Amino acid sequence: xxxxxxxxVDNLVKQYADNTAVAGLSFQVRExxxxxxxxxxxxxxxxxxxxxxGILAPTSGTVQYRGAALGERFRAEAxxxxxxxxxxxxxxxxxxxxMFRGLYDHGLDVAEVIRLCALEKLLKRxxxxxxxGQLQRLLLGVALVNDPAILFLDEPTTGLDPQARRRFWELVxxxxxxxxxxxxxxxxxxxxxxxxxxxxxxxxxxIIAQGAPQTLLRQHFKAxxxxxxxxxxxxAARELGLPFFEAAGRVELTTNDLEGxxxxxxxxxxxxxxxxxRPPNLxxxxxxxxGKDLRA
Amino acid sequence: xKLLTHLRRSAKRLFAIWHARNLEFLRxxxxxxxxxxxPVGIVVAMALIFGGPPRPLFKVGVLGDVVTPxxxxxxxxxxxxxxxxxxxxxxxxxxxxxxxxxxxxxxxRPVRFWAIEDSPKGYMAExxxxxxxxxxxxxxxxxxxxxxxxxxxxxVLGMNMMFTCLMGAGYVVVRYRxxxxxxxxxxxxxxxxxxxxxxxxxxxxxxLAVTLILxxxxxxxxxxxxxxxAALLLLVAVLGSLSLIAFGLIIxxxxxxxxxxxxxxxxxxxxxxxxxxxxxxxxxxPRWMQLLAQLFPLTHILxxxxxxxxxxxxxxxxxxxxxxxxxxxxxxxxIGAFSFRWRPE
Numbered sequence: 001x002x003x004x005x006x007x008x009v010d011n012l013v014k015q016y017a018d019n020t021a022v023a024g025l026s027f028q029v030r031e032x033x034x035x036x037x038x039x040x041x042x043x044x045x046x047x048x049x050x051x052x053x054g055i056l057a058p059t060s061g062t063v064q065y066r067g068a069a070l071g072e073r074f075r076a077e078a079x080x081x082x083x084x085x086x087x088x089x090x091x092x093x094x095x096x097x098x099m100f101r102g103l104y105d106h107g108l109d110v111a112e113v114i115r116l117c118a119l120e121k122l123l124k125r126x127x128x129x130x131x132x133g134q135l136q137r138l139l140l141g142v143a144l145v146n147d148p149a150i151l152f153l154d155e156p157t158t159g160l161d162p163q164a165r166r167r168f169w170e171l172v173x174x175x176x177x178x179x180x181x182x183x184x185x186x187x188x189x190x191x192x193x194x195x196x197x198x199x200x201x202x203x204x205x206x207i208i209a210q211g212a213p214q215t216l217l218r219q220h221f222k223a224x225x226x227x228x229x230x231x232x233x234x235x236a237a238r239e240l241g242l243p244f245f246e247a248a249g250r251v252e253l254t255t256n257d258l259e260g261x262x263x264x265x266x267x268x269x270x271x272x273x274x275x276x277x278r279p280p281n282l283x284x285x286x287x288x289x290x291g292k293d294l295r296a
Numbered sequence: 297x298k299l300l301t302h303l304r305r306s307a308k309r310l311f312a313i314w315h316a317r318n319l320e321f322l323r324x325x326x327x328x329x330x331x332x333x334x335p336v337g338i339v340v341a342m343a344l345i346f347g348g349p350p351r352p353l354f355k356v357g358v359l360g361d362v363v364t365p366x367x368x369x370x371x372x373x374x375x376x377x378x379x380x381x382x383x384x385x386x387x388x389x390x391x392x393x394x395x396x397x398x399x400x401x402x403x404x405r406p407v408r409f410w411a412i413e414d415s416p417k418g419y420m421a422e423x424x425x426x427x428x429x430x431x432x433x434x435x436x437x438x439x440x441x442x443x444x445x446x447x448x449x450x451x452v453l454g455m456n457m458m459f460t461c462l463m464g465a466g467y468v469v470v471r472y473r474x475x476x477x478x479x480x481x482x483x484x485x486x487x488x489x490x491x492x493x494x495x496x497x498x499x500x501x502x503x504l505a506v507t508l509i510l511x512x513x514x515x516x517x518x519x520x521x522x523x524x525x526a527a528l529l530l531l532v533a534v535l536g537s538l539s540l541i542a543f544g545l546i547i548x549x550x551x552x553x554x555x556x557x558x559x560x561x562x563x564x565x566x567x568x569x570x571x572x573x574x575x576x577x578x579x580x581x582p583r584w585m586q587l588l589a590q591l592f593p594l595t596h597i598l599x600x601x602x603x604x605x606x607x608x609x610x611x612x613x614x615x616x617x618x619x620x621x622x623x624x625x626x627x628x629x630x631i632g633a634f635s636f637r638w639r640p641e
Contacts, residue, residue: 053483054483055479055482055483055638055639072485075483075484075485076485078483080480080483082476082479082480082483084476085476085477085479085480086472086475086476086477086480087477087480088316088317088320088477089320089323089324090319090320090321090322090323090324091316091319091320091323095316095319096316098312099312099313099315099316100312100484101312102308102309102311102312102313102315102316103309103312103313103481103484103485103486104484104485105305105308105485126323142480146484
């Protein structure tokens with residue numbers, strides 16, 4: 001039981017005619033933390049987050065915000081950045097922020113939001129003329145106008161180039177620094193590892209792992225990872241009996257005995273000039289738990 | 297106090313949506329040009345049809361054989377158009393419809409004539425005739441005449457109002473739902489009723505502006521005379537627009553397909569165009585048709601508008617129509633808010 005939980009999800013189920021998107025999820029989100037909801041495509045994370053946002057009704061189960069069902073207070077105190085959001089095409093950035101600010105009784109000054117999201121140079125630009133990164137910054141600004149106590153970010157950096165993604169991370173870090181609670185879904189494990197204090201990994205509508213990223217890594221991996229280019233992974237190497245995974249032009253080996261594995265490879269005459277040794281990261285954990293097959 | 301605070305906050309949210317919608321409309325150049333260009337185009341078309349170069353001031357029908365100014369000097373007057381009329385009864389009917397300003401019967405002496413007493417042109421034509429021929433004898437005309445354009449004009453305005461109200465607000469809401477903007481709004485404190493009310497008020501301003509342009513423009517061209525109160529006519533326009541916009545929003549309350557909404561709106565508009573008395577009166581048509589027509593807001597708009605403009609009716613005379621329009625506005629908004637969906641089903 002987490003005493004300082006801001007949001008509590010109990011036995012959440014969402015049943016559609018032909019599938020069960022969410023199959024009994026329960027977890028809590030600590031106030032002031034960044035909580036990551038991770039999972040492969042179709043795992044049920046968007047359905048889960050939309051129920052948590054109060055946008056979608058669950059088939060059964062409850063979501064409580066500050067100990068009460070989602071209601072007026074939640075809508076006034078929540079900021080949401082949907083995975084896909086359209087704004088009014090012919091409004092400028094400033095007009096959009098002013099419109100959304102007008103929907104709340106309390107919140108930040110629009111000027112403050114503009115500063116927070118680095119929108120100063122875009123104020124007179126029409127929404128439809130913004131680039132992907134600029135639009136995401138505006139949408140983050142829209143989500144911040146009410147100075148939310150809890151901020152939902154549903155795949156906020158999907159489709160952004162690396163620069164824009166890093167810029168967005170900086171913004172989220174600055175929001176985190178204000179001790180706001182953030183709920184993040186993302187496909188980028190690097191992003192989750194960087195930003196999240198706690199994560200839940202869901203698959204087929206169920207939780208398969210839950211905890212702090214480093215704790216989960218320690219729990220699931222005692223090993224290190226070795227990576228080699230595929231062209232160096234000779235037929236002889238394939239006969240060594242070492243468990244390996246091959247994808248995207250590289251071969252990956254997981255081992256608890258680094259010295260022994262290296263000795264075996266050297267004795268087999270495998271070229272190790274391009275060998276890379278690294279500790280496992282969240283992406284490895286994600287693949288370990290959800291499998292490496294392509295999802296629809 | 298709590299209620300006041302609630303109302304103030306509700307009004308604030310409503311204003312925010314209303315203001316943004318207006319800004320969006322004004323920034324959408326294509327839509328703006330089309331919406332405002334259309335009434336201007338209609339004004340121009342009407343000006344071409346009913347305006348143009350100087351025309352004869354009076355149209356006079358003539359019963360009898362071919363006549364010349366030599367045989368009857370009045371026929372030489374300038375600014376008169378003399379139209380031979382073969383049949384007396386039909387010609388008299390044309391006078392009562394104001395198709396003719398005056399009808400002369402030259403088949404006998406003294407000459408007989410028919411004119412509408414309260415028609416300014418008929419009056420003037422009669423004066424000029426009697427100046428030229430003091431022996432001419434006035435004959436009684438059956439019924440009271442009304443210019444067709446005066447009768448049609450409220451119908452044209454009402455029809456345009458129907459298009460502006462039904463199509464505009466409905467499509468905007470469907471587009472918002474389809475592109476996910478409504479979903480975003482659903483995550484804010486704004487309620488469906490507030491959102492729909494903002495759309496109604498935004499569209500109302502546009503509908504009134506367009507109607508005013510048409511009323512002023514065409515009214516000037518056709519010399520339209522409003523026999524009643526302009527303020528009362530404005531009230532009819534406001535309540536009528538509100539009812540029609542809210543009617544359209546019922547259709548747009550849950551769908552995310554423009555095609556579906558387009559079909560449904562057409563389904564509503566065509567019966568209204570045909571049965572609400574835009575082009576012709578339903579007098580003499582089957583009872584069921586008349587009862588059906590009474591369900592349409594447009595019918596009550598036109599009944600009230602014509603009563604004001606043609607008969608000079610006051611608030612009491614059109615009270616039932618105004619009540620129907622006000623009541624349906626609230627009813628349609630209520631149904632719209634109840635059945636409203638923020639996201640596609």
